[in-house]
Ligand SMILES: Nc1ncnc2c1ncn2[C@@H]1O[C@H](COP(=O)(O)OP(=O)(O)O)[C@@H](O)[C@H]1O
């Protein structure tokens with residue numbers, strides 16, 4: 001029953017700064033509006049990436065910069081949500097991206113996850129990005145994945 005489409009109160013929108021995730025977030029606003037649901041925009045600071053690009057002394061600085069840049073694209077989605085009259089909040093967490101997305105989906109009892117097919121790596125040699133693939137596999141709720149073709153129509157952008 002709780003997984004019924006009509007019962008969706010919260011939608012998790014994971015964004016990584018890529019156009020793919022931005023388009024997914026834009027699409028999600030229409031669904032949230034229709035369902036009168038709240039969106040929770042989340043960015044996961046990938047701990048592996050953090051390890052790779054920081055030395056022990058610089059780690060705090062790198063983390064701060066990653067937080068600042070993610071806040072920037074989160075704010076963009078929050079602005080769009082406000083304009084669309086959709087209730088929205090945001091989170092920046094640290095860890096493994098799909099692990100955190102799945103964890104939050106459970107913890108916050110979300111009814112739907114809306115995300116992109118690809119992300120910053122844009123790994124088209126495989127069918128779908130690994131964060132998307134693993135989220136689909138382990139999510140407690142349905143996952144709506146916006147593919148490249150529809151994503152570009154949503155955003156009306158040719159540049160990827
Ligand atoms: N660090 C992250 N935080 C939040 N969402 C993410 C993160 N990484 C990926 N995503 C979500 O997963 C989608 C697919 O990205 P991903 O599977 O990482 O593809 P790629 O391998 O091309 O980077 C993105 O469009 C975004 O919605």
Ligand SMILES: [Mg+2]
Nearest residue numbers: 119120121131
């Ligand atoms: Mg990625």
